[in-house]
Amino acid sequence: MSAEPSPARRARRETVTGVPRSARRPPGHAPARSEISEQTTLGHTYVRSLMRSQLRAALRALATLALVVGSLPLLFTLPTALDGAAVSSEPFVWAALGVGAYPVMWLIARWYVRRAERNERDFTGLVEGR
Amino acid sequence: MNQTYAVAAVTVVVLATVLIGALGLRISRTTSDFYVASRTVKPGLNAAAISGEYLSAASFLGIAGLVLLQGPDMLWYPVGYTAGYLVLLVLVAAPLRRSGAYTLSDFAEARLESAQARRLASLFVVGIGWLYLLPQLQGAGLTLEILTGAPDWVGGLVVAVVVTGAVAAGGMRSITFVQAFQYWLKLTALLVPAFFLAAAWLGDDAPRARFDAPAVFREHTAVRVDDTVRIDVGAPLTVTVSGRVDSTAYEQRRVTLTEGVHRVEAGTTLSFPQGAHVPRRAATGTDPHPASGREDPQSWSQPLAGGRDGHQLYATYGLILATFLGTMGLPHVAVRFYTSPNGRAARRTTLVVLGLVGAFYLLPPVYGALGRIYAPELALTGAADAAVLVLPDRVVGGLAGELLGALLAGGAFAAFLSTASGLTMSVAGVLSQDVLPSRGVRHFRLATALAMAVPLAVSLVATNVPVADAVGLAFAVSASSFCPLLVLGIWWRRLTPPGAIAGLVAGGGAALTAVMATRAGLAPGGWPHTLMAWPAVWSVPLGFLTMIVVSLATPRRVPAGTPAILARLHLPEDLVGRPPAEDVPAESARVQGGRR
Numbered sequence: 001m002s003a004e005p006s007p008a009r010r011a012r013r014e015t016v017t018g019v020p021r022s023a024r025r026p027p028g029h030a031p032a033r034s035e036i037s038e039q040t041t042l043g044h045t046y047v048r049s050l051m052r053s054q055l056r057a058a059l060r061a062l063a064t065l066a067l068v069v070g071s072l073p074l075l076f077t078l079p080t081a082l083d084g085a086a087v088s089s090e091p092f093v094w095a096a097l098g099v100g101a102y103p104v105m106w107l108i109a110r111w112y113v114r115r116a117e118r119n120e121r122d123f124t125g126l127v128e129g130r
Numbered sequence: 131m132n133q134t135y136a137v138a139a140v141t142v143v144v145l146a147t148v149l150i151g152a153l154g155l156r157i158s159r160t161t162s163d164f165y166v167a168s169r170t171v172k173p174g175l176n177a178a179a180i181s182g183e184y185l186s187a188a189s190f191l192g193i194a195g196l197v198l199l200q201g202p203d204m205l206w207y208p209v210g211y212t213a214g215y216l217v218l219l220v221l222v223a224a225p226l227r228r229s230g231a232y233t234l235s236d237f238a239e240a241r242l243e244s245a246q247a248r249r250l251a252s253l254f255v256v257g258i259g260w261l262y263l264l265p266q267l268q269g270a271g272l273t274l275e276i277l278t279g280a281p282d283w284v285g286g287l288v289v290a291v292v293v294t295g296a297v298a299a300g301g302m303r304s305i306t307f308v309q310a311f312q313y314w315l316k317l318t319a320l321l322v323p324a325f326f327l328a329a330a331w332l333g334d335d336a337p338r339a340r341f342d343a344p345a346v347f348r349e350h351t352a353v354r355v356d357d358t359v360r361i362d363v364g365a366p367l368t369v370t371v372s373g374r375v376d377s378t379a380y381e382q383r384r385v386t387l388t389e390g391v392h393r394v395e396a397g398t399t400l401s402f403p404q405g406a407h408v409p410r411r412a413a414t415g416t417d418p419h420p421a422s423g424r425e426d427p428q429s430w431s432q433p434l435a436g437g438r439d440g441h442q443l444y445a446t447y448g449l450i451l452a453t454f455l456g457t458m459g460l461p462h463v464a465v466r467f468y469t470s471p472n473g474r475a476a477r478r479t480t481l482v483v484l485g486l487v488g489a490f491y492l493l494p495p496v497y498g499a500l501g502r503i504y505a506p507e508l509a510l511t512g513a514a515d516a517a518v519l520v521l522p523d524r525v526v527g528g529l530a531g532e533l534l535g536a537l538l539a540g541g542a543f544a545a546f547l548s549t550a551s552g553l554t555m556s557v558a559g560v561l562s563q564d565v566l567p568s569r570g571v572r573h574f575r576l577a578t579a580l581a582m583a584v585p586l587a588v589s590l591v592a593t594n595v596p597v598a599d600a601v602g603l604a605f606a607v608s609a610s611s612f613c614p615l616l617v618l619g620i621w622w623r624r625l626t627p628p629g630a631i632a633g634l635v636a637g638g639g640a641a642l643t644a645v646m647a648t649r650a651g652l653a654p655g656g657w658p659h660t661l662m663a664w665p666a667v668w669s670v671p672l673g674f675l676t677m678i679v680v681s682l683a684t685p686r687r688v689p690a691g692t693p694a695i696l697a698r699l700h701l702p703e704d705l706v707g708r709p710p711a712e713d714v715p716a717e718s719a720r721v722q723g724g725r726r
Binding site for chain 2: 043057094101120
């Protein structure tokens, strides 16, 4: 996992700053990488761990969406269910569906994108031994 | 409405589409360019293109029309269309891009290693694509008819010809530019008139749109009924009639319509006094679109009120499930992800799309509410989809009104063109790979013509369906078929080809059957009708369950390459065995040479 790169390699990595990415990772350099590419049991465990963390992030985002947006139809029926038609839910419907839902959904999306990218970064770090 | 400006605006949009398409043709050189724009489209441009493609006539015209008819509850449509992208983002965006496949059929084959699954997926792609193309063409016909009085098949034909030309000529590269342009055009076309309309509304002492009571004519209004309708009069109503009502002919006579349902024949003109309630179209008998699921006319203007037998609540959740989960399976949406350079870019692109689409959807409700105040008779004539187009003339008036109307007409045409291009592109992609014998760009062009010819032919013979409703059906089928396939394919190791096939048939087939039966008027009234008009609530779980149960029952059929495929779907590109430098040539060769 922590194979020490040779000085020559380290110098080359600085000059290309990662553009031809294949140059950065010759076969056998990072053991974890070869575990994955050769599909060993350990390699599968690595992939599973990434999948699990990504799925967790996705499910969290979906749960938030279901809770915040998916519960609205029930909320809208509450006034009528509670006290007949005394209070109209109409202004609330306009505000929630016309305007409010969009920023909420965008914020959930942004949280997820950041989370998923962090998961991938962490995973790459783990595999590359950095 | 002055036809000259509107025709000019539509012509400009059509010409701009052709010109930008031609520009793309000049730089569209390789097969990879042609199909996936060489996978080099940057998030900003790609997001605008995706949004431009996604915001169809249902968004541009349909939402305002539905809000006018049925009130703010119909805002679930735009919320659902947007949330669909969020669900797509969190569950499938990056893995779908990393799968390296081009169409949903490619995905099915790569993941399941089964040619049978591929063929079935192709069938659904084409079916959903055609189901979605149909309302675009009909909407175009309606728009041109309202603007210029041209017969209703002209608009559909114009869109079909332009789209077929642009797609066949330039492929994905040119379509990307065209659609990015059309997003900004559509946004501008709704935004600018909205300001003028809002100003005029404020100058009019800001009357409130009422949705909890029948709409009211603000002034003496003459309404010409073009198609025979049955109207439901809530209270005795005195109108001046020229034509035939309840089989009696009148000539400029004042008639008091009693409470109940009356039949107004085509060509009749009704003049309503100021302050009269707008009668509703009766839902029984000749109602041409029973699929709307609002078979109870009383609930039209009472969104969710009382939740009568829970029908309305059920329908709302049916709509939510269909749109939230259906977006990911729309063929034109899925194809777009392959144009991103990598999975990370696909995610970031989707985030930008959510912002662009959300910003756009702030506008249609404004038109819906203003339409309820200023153009209530559209609920009677059944042309509610036209609310967006007629409002500037009605509210602002004069030259400014005509110019704004022309801008909206141009925007509406951009909506038809962009969505239809995307759909044609993806349907043609599947047809050329899986149906037509040989492959290559020339056959792709043949497939394009075929992809457009079928829905065009159907649109000429089928009755008009409200645009947003018809689109809702495509979503329901997609949510019940491709959503289970994509979600389980990406996240579940034990999916087998028999399971996937059974799930596609059970979920998608059930949704399609229910939708078609409702459309054909075969569904009995009451709960069965509601259940069949909004199938997503039961057909999505059915699709998932069938897929899971059959997969578990056939554990030996788990494809041998599953671990490798899942690793490729989820690992960041720079960790996967193949260097990115070889990515493009290898995959374009694959597209050219067909599936392996």
